[in-house]
Amino acid sequence: MSPLFLESVIALLGGILILVRPQILNFVVAIYLILVGLLGLLQL
Template sequence: MTITIAKLQPILAIAAGVLILLRPQLLHYIVAAYLILVGLIGLGVFRALS
């Protein structure tokens, strides 16, 4: 199975949600990392690498 950009964002969202449920004190870091990754995906940074 190939993970495409369209499938990557929901996977990241689920992982972030689970981490926030398990460790609520990490909320700021998880949200910041998620927003940075979504921004990089939106700019096409990962497409340029492959």
């Protein structure tokens, strides 16, 4: 899978989680940034 596809899936899931539970915004943003950073470092 390409990194762009994985980033898109992660962003979509994060957006849905924020819509369902706005209280977890900080948590979702932190997880998104960590995952995208790891994808960039590992060149997946």
